[in-house]
Structure formats: C-alpha cells, structure tokens
Amino acid sequence: MEIAGSQRFPKWFVQASTACAAVAVLISLYRFPARTVGLPFLLLTLLAVYVCSRFSQAQAHERRYVPVFETFILVTMLLLDGEAAVLLSALVALCTSLQRSKNSTSVMLKLAVAVVSTFLIVWGVRILSGPFAGAARDGYSAWFLQSLWALLVVQSVVNASVVAAGTTYKIKQSVVLNWLGSFFWRVVSVTLAAAVACAAATGIVTVGANAFFALAAFGAICAFAYGSYNENSRLRKEQARQNEKRDRAFYDNAERFRSAFDHAAIGMALVTTEGRWLQVNRSLCDILGYSDRELLATDFLTVTHPDDLATALSNIGQLLKGKAATTQMEKRYVNKNGHVVWVHWSASLARDSYSKSVHLIFQIQDITDRKLAEQRLHHDAFHDSLTGLPNRALFMDHLKLAIARSQRHSEQLFAVLYLDLDRFKIINDSLGHSIGDQLLIGIADRLTKNLRPGDTVARLGGDEFTILVEDIAEERESVQIAERIQKELSAPFQIGGREVFTTVSLGIAPSTTGYEQAEDILRDADTAMYRAKSLGKARYEIFDKAMHARAINLLQLETDMRRAIERQEFFVHYQPIVALDGFRLQGFEALVRWHHPQRGYISPMDFIPVAEETGLIIALGEWVLRESCKQMQRWQTIFPCDPPLFISVNLSSKQFSQNDLINQVSSVIHDTTINPRSLKLEITESVVMENIETATEMLKDLRALGVQLSIDDFGTGYSSLSYLHRFPIDTLKIDRSFVTHMSENNENTEIVRTIIVLAQNLGMDVVAEGVETKEQLALLNELGCENGQGYYFSKPVNREGAEKIIADTYSSLLPVLPTEATQKQGKTVRVA
Numbered sequence: 001m002e003i004a005g006s007q008r009f010p011k012w013f014v015q016a017s018t019a020c021a022a023v024a025v026l027i028s029l030y031r032f033p034a035r036t037v038g039l040p041f042l043l044l045t046l047l048a049v050y051v052c053s054r055f056s057q058a059q060a061h062e063r064r065y066v067p068v069f070e071t072f073i074l075v076t077m078l079l080l081d082g083e084a085a086v087l088l089s090a091l092v093a094l095c096t097s098l099q100r101s102k103n104s105t106s107v108m109l110k111l112a113v114a115v116v117s118t119f120l121i122v123w124g125v126r127i128l129s130g131p132f133a134g135a136a137r138d139g140y141s142a143w144f145l146q147s148l149w150a151l152l153v154v155q156s157v158v159n160a161s162v163v164a165a166g167t168t169y170k171i172k173q174s175v176v177l178n179w180l181g182s183f184f185w186r187v188v189s190v191t192l193a194a195a196v197a198c199a200a201a202t203g204i205v206t207v208g209a210n211a212f213f214a215l216a217a218f219g220a221i222c223a224f225a226y227g228s229y230n231e232n233s234r235l236r237k238e239q240a241r242q243n244e245k246r247d248r249a250f251y252d253n254a255e256r257f258r259s260a261f262d263h264a265a266i267g268m269a270l271v272t273t274e275g276r277w278l279q280v281n282r283s284l285c286d287i288l289g290y291s292d293r294e295l296l297a298t299d300f301l302t303v304t305h306p307d308d309l310a311t312a313l314s315n316i317g318q319l320l321k322g323k324a325a326t327t328q329m330e331k332r333y334v335n336k337n338g339h340v341v342w343v344h345w346s347a348s349l350a351r352d353s354y355s356k357s358v359h360l361i362f363q364i365q366d367i368t369d370r371k372l373a374e375q376r377l378h379h380d381a382f383h384d385s386l387t388g389l390p391n392r393a394l395f396m397d398h399l400k401l402a403i404a405r406s407q408r409h410s411e412q413l414f415a416v417l418y419l420d421l422d423r424f425k426i427i428n429d430s431l432g433h434s435i436g437d438q439l440l441i442g443i444a445d446r447l448t449k450n451l452r453p454g455d456t457v458a459r460l461g462g463d464e465f466t467i468l469v470e471d472i473a474e475e476r477e478s479v480q481i482a483e484r485i486q487k488e489l490s491a492p493f494q495i496g497g498r499e500v501f502t503t504v505s506l507g508i509a510p511s512t513t514g515y516e517q518a519e520d521i522l523r524d525a526d527t528a529m530y531r532a533k534s535l536g537k538a539r540y541e542i543f544d545k546a547m548h549a550r551a552i553n554l555l556q557l558e559t560d561m562r563r564a565i566e567r568q569e570f571f572v573h574y575q576p577i578v579a580l581d582g583f584r585l586q587g588f589e590a591l592v593r594w595h596h597p598q599r600g601y602i603s604p605m606d607f608i609p610v611a612e613e614t615g616l617i618i619a620l621g622e623w624v625l626r627e628s629c630k631q632m633q634r635w636q637t638i639f640p641c642d643p644p645l646f647i648s649v650n651l652s653s654k655q656f657s658q659n660d661l662i663n664q665v666s667s668v669i670h671d672t673t674i675n676p677r678s679l680k681l682e683i684t685e686s687v688v689m690e691n692i693e694t695a696t697e698m699l700k701d702l703r704a705l706g707v708q709l710s711i712d713d714f715g716t717g718y719s720s721l722s723y724l725h726r727f728p729i730d731t732l733k734i735d736r737s738f739v740t741h742m743s744e745n746n747e748n749t750e751i752v753r754t755i756i757v758l759a760q761n762l763g764m765d766v767v768a769e770g771v772e773t774k775e776q777l778a779l780l781n782e783l784g785c786e787n788g789q790g791y792y793f794s795k796p797v798n799r800e801g802a803e804k805i806i807a808d809t810y811s812s813l814l815p816v817l818p819t820e821a822t823q824k825q826g827k828t829v830r831v832a
Contacts, residue, residue: 005037014108017116017413018111024118025090048069048072049091052291057509069092070190073089076088077122082125089113096110114258133143152190207820251497261281263281267343267362267365269361269362270359272360277295287333287335288333290336305334306331311329327346328345331345341368344367346362381552384459386440387444389444389448389459390459399518407516412471412474413466413474417469417478417482418465418506418525418529419466419506420465421502424436424462424463425690427502442493446488447488452469454471455468469481476703482823485506486504486538490503503538505529505537505540505582513543527547528540557606564596570594570623572593572594572628572631573592574631574798574801575797577767578788580786580788585645585805585810590627591796592604592620601809615654617654622655624649625664630672633672644675646677649681650682653684665707676705677707680707680708681707681710683709683712685712699727700728708730709727710733711733714734731766731767732765734752734755735769740772740776742776752779756785765787766785769789773792
C-alpha cells in the first residue's frame, strides 16, 4: 500500500494513475496548438496558480471545499480548448501539491488524478457534443451543458470511489457512508464550479480577454498587496504579543528566582568575579552569623578559611576560563563568632542578558554536623573508647610508618614496648569493674604524660598497652623508658576514695632485630612481656632470638598437646602418701605425664603452663580425674582395707573457676562408682584467695558431694590465715620449699611447725611434700606431722608400680588374692 496524504492506496493504483496522467499530458502536448500560447493563457495560468495556492486546497478525502481549481480548469476549457485545460490542470495541481506536501507519492497521485479527470471530461464532452471551442462566444447549447454536467457527475462518482477506497484502512469507518457523503458534496461542488465557469467564460468573451485579464491582474495585485499588508500587520501584532509574553515571563521568572533565592533552605549568593557579595539570602547570613548588611560589606575571601582559599580561587578560575560549567567542593568558612563552619560549596556562572556582565552564583549547604559526625566516627574507629588512646589499628599504622622510615634511614632506631598489668583480674573481681576502668584511665593518663611528644601509646584491649618509641640513639634508651614507666605506675592510684596499687610486666622489641612486618615486632614484644610475667612479673624483658625460638617451641607444644589428648598420649603416675608414724600407705597423688611420639617424655613443668594458658587444662584435668578415680576404685576392690586408700587429684585455677565443676565431679563419681570420701581434691592457696566468696561457695558445694579437700602449696601464696577457718578443708599440704630447707634454715622449720600446729588446732591433717632425707623425716616426726610424700618413700610410679607398692604394704596382713599385675608375673600377694 502507498500513502498519499492521509489516504492509503495500492501501489499498482498509484503507478497506473501516474502512467495514465503521463499519456494524457503527452497527447495534450501533441495536440496543443501553438497559437493558444499567448498572454491570456499565461495570465490565466498565473492567476490560477496564485489563487489556488492562496486558498487552501482540500485534501482528497475532505467533503466540503470551494471548487476553485475546477472552476479555473473549466474556464480554460471553454475559452482556450481542452488541451490547454489539461496542461493547466497539470501545472496547478503540481504547484499546489508541492506547497501542501513533500511526499512524492502524494504529489504524483494528486497530479495524476487532476490530469486524468480533466482529460476524460475534455474528451467526453467532445465525443458527446462535438467541438466546444467558441461555446462561450456562441452560447451554450442545452446538450452541451447536459453532457458537461453528466461528465462532471461521472467524475464525482470516480473521485468519491477513490476517496472511499483510500480511507478503508481506518478503523470503524463505513465505506458506503464515506462514498455517499463524498459523492454528494462533490456533485454540489462541480455543479457550482460549472455554473461559475460558464458565467466567467461568457463575461470574458463579452468584455474582451485582454481587458478582463488586465482587470484580473490588477485585482490580483491589489489582493496580494492587501494580503501582504494584513499579513505584516498580523505579524507585527503577533511579534508584539510575543514580546509582551516574553517580558511577562521574564518578569515572572525574575520574581520566582528572587523568591526562591530569598527563601531557599540553603545559603545562596550572587558574587562578582572579584569576590564581592552582590546579593545574599537569609540562610547564608544564618550560616555565617552576619546580617545581610554586614555580609555585603565584605567579600567571600574574608570569610573563607585560609587553608581552603587557594583551592576555592583555583576552582573559580576554571569557571571563568570556561574549563568547567560548575565547580563543587567541601570547604570551611569562618563564622562571625570565630568557629569553623563546614559547607558544601557549589559555584557556577550567571550572565546578565542586558548588560552581558558575568557574575558567580554560590550555593552553600551547611554540613558541619555531618563533618563532625564523620570526625567522631573516624576518631572512634582508631581510638579506644575508654581511655581515648589510639587503638590497635592506629598503632599498627604508626608502626608500619616507623618500619618504612627505618628501612630508608637505618640510623633511625625505634622500639615497641608491650605492657600488661599484674593482678588486674584480682582488682576487677575484688573492687569492681568500675574501679578497674578508672585504673585503666589513670594508667593511660600517666603513660601519656611521661612519654615524649613523638611517641605513641595505645591500648590494645583489656589491660594491655603498647608504646612505640621512635628516634632513639641506642637500645638502652628503650630500657630507660621502660624503667621510668615501671616507676611511675608503681605509685598508688587514688580511685574512689581508696589507694590502688599495681605493677606492670613489659616486653621490649627493638628495631635492631630487623623487622619488615609490623605484626612481627608486636608479636615479639608480646612474647617478651609473657617472658617477664613467667619470671616473676613487675619486670621487663628484651626480646632476643632465643626467646622467639622458645615461643615457636611453645606454639608447637600447644599444637602437639591438642593432638596428644585425641591420641591418648597422656598417662597418670601415682606418688604414695605415707603416714610418718608407721609408714602405713594412706593413698596416692595422681600426676599426669606425657610421652611424645617423637620427643619422648615431656616434663609437666613444660606442658602444664601451656595447658593452663590455652585452656586445654580443662579437658586434660577432667581426663586425669576420671582416670584416677577409675583406677582407685579398682584398687579398693582388689585391696580392701580400713581406712580405704584415697586418690588425691589437683584442680587447676581454670578448672576451679568452671561453672559446671560440681556437675563434672559428680558425674565422675557416679560413673566410676568410687566412694566420694576416697577422692581428695587439691586446690592451691592462691586460687582460693583470688575470689574468697566464690571460692568458699565452690568448696562447700564440693564438700557436699562427700569428697575431701586439700590446700596445696600452703604458705607460698597469699595469706589465708584469717579465712582458713571458714574453708571446709580436710588437709593442708606443706610446700616442698619449706621441707627441703628445714635442716639448713631454722626459720623454715618454724614455718613448718606453725603450719602443723595451725592445722591441728583447726582439726585438719597435714601432708609434708618433698620428703627426701632421714633428717627431714626425723624433724617432721618431731614436729608432729602426720603424713609425708616424697622421693624418700617413692618416686611417682605407673599403675603397675603403684599396685606393687600396695601389694607389698598389705601382703602380710590378709589372705592371698590374685591380681591382674601378679597373674602376669605368676605371683600372688596378700592384701589387707
């Protein structure tokens, strides 16, 4: 389908119509008499083109229009013959179609319809009524008029059909109704056109062609002049209306801009290129603290923070050079009161449409609260919330910079000091966490005041602090700083109306070791600090390679220990506890031992502290307790005696602080079916004294299970004399350090005597540890000590050795019974 104007036709129809029009034009040119081409034809052609162009021609589908085109064609046919009419229709149709549409298909179709219609009418009239040249002069016969009108009706039928066919693509349109409506109005129009044409032709013949066309030309000129005048007048009025509308819009825009400017929620200002304020709004005055009059008397350079002025001027320079349409930045202004105001500043150019001058428009949003919040967040992210000191992240950042500087300049030495408070947990538990927090704040304050300005002190968490000491000439300077810190922190703190004392253990890691990673030097300082703690606390240690090797060894030991529990590499040795008056076997103390698959036997002095530190002691302690109770229950079954043997098992501080210790002990007693009185639990004096109230309750709960309780290493820990009567204790064990030196030092002998007397007065029995000589045994007997334990009687032995000791002790008392150990040896022993 081809589209012509607002109509749509098949492609073949457009092509066929165009071909027919071309044939009609060629025939008309061939038959067109040269004598016809004269002034009348030219004037008529020009007049037709002008009039038809001035009066809007209806589209092919429109029903009501003035038949100007048909009138001129019929006049030409009546005056100058049919060929002239065909050619005139072609010229006029071409001009008017090109004026109305740029669509070539639409132009060609309208041209073809006009030419073919005119050609058919011309030849139809000739065939029906003969030649019609001179009809206007001689008068129109009735047959001529009837033939002409009939052909015009036929043309209307064809045109109406074409219109109806061209609009069938429209939705909900009736083809029949369209055809009837178009046909009716076209018949009316062509009838009117024919009447006007006949009358015009007769008039022209009557007055003379030359006179008529001259008059027509004059009228056309007058009409053109009048139309041009009206058009110019209309254009002037339209221009005046546009100018008025533009002025009104400009005024309205100016008012709206002023209203938006004055009442904007953000600060706004109009500024000269030299920086002088021209206009400011209320929000900007509020931001800067000036009145509008005060602000207009200054310039923006005056109120801009000096540190931001250069950047702001550079950005304005980019605007004025045309390198940027707008510029934005976060900058600072100085309020009239002197405090800094952070703003988001946006600047752009504004050109005056009349004076063509250039100004700057500032938009200023107060972001002080946001910047302060960002600064607080940044500070909180890199500082400790309690003390305000740098935290681990900031300290590590400073440490990395120190390492980088040291690598560039090897003469610039530094050191890291790692501090840990001694007995801080006791202060927290006894005096409360608020006192502990105030103590940490006081320590942070003293550290800050006693360090050089270039040094960095940080709190890593808990009671651990680190210090980065830079620009030192030699390693000795870091030692002097450590000694000064220990001295300052040893002075009492006044907290909550009381004096609080504390000491610190320090580890020093000097940069002379050669570090590339901040984590390594901090780790080594931490290692040195733990070394200081293990050597007695309240001291400092300098890290060396040997210390690192020990740390690696401990780490490997921890790893191996975790696997040892799973692989059952631990076992229990038993050391006898003997009554000193008759050497009667009372029981055994269970001592855990470890046989490493590669390293062989590992001393408890090596792996017990690691187990305590890592928490593995809890699982290990439970296993020892269960294994010992199971073994004692078996021995009591094989070797019954009165009183029965007991097994003594040590409880570590971590075990004793467990919430489920009571349930754990109860479960072991139930599972092994041991008599609770045959189990004695040993707790060191220092563990009991760490938290007296809690320890007392725990001891009472253990006693309620029926087990016996013993205080190990009595006399070496914190003084428990004033609380001892409150504890449900059965036994005091005198530490081996007192027993070993009794014969050398009379003071130790008196300590042992005091402990024995104290225990007897409180209804407790006593066990002396570390009995190794006859002299020690004699002294203990003389002092009235009931029981002893040590190498003089027996070293710790395995299960088979313990069974042999039991068998040898009771073999002379009761009949012979077989045991698992003796069956293997083919022997029998007597049991009591």
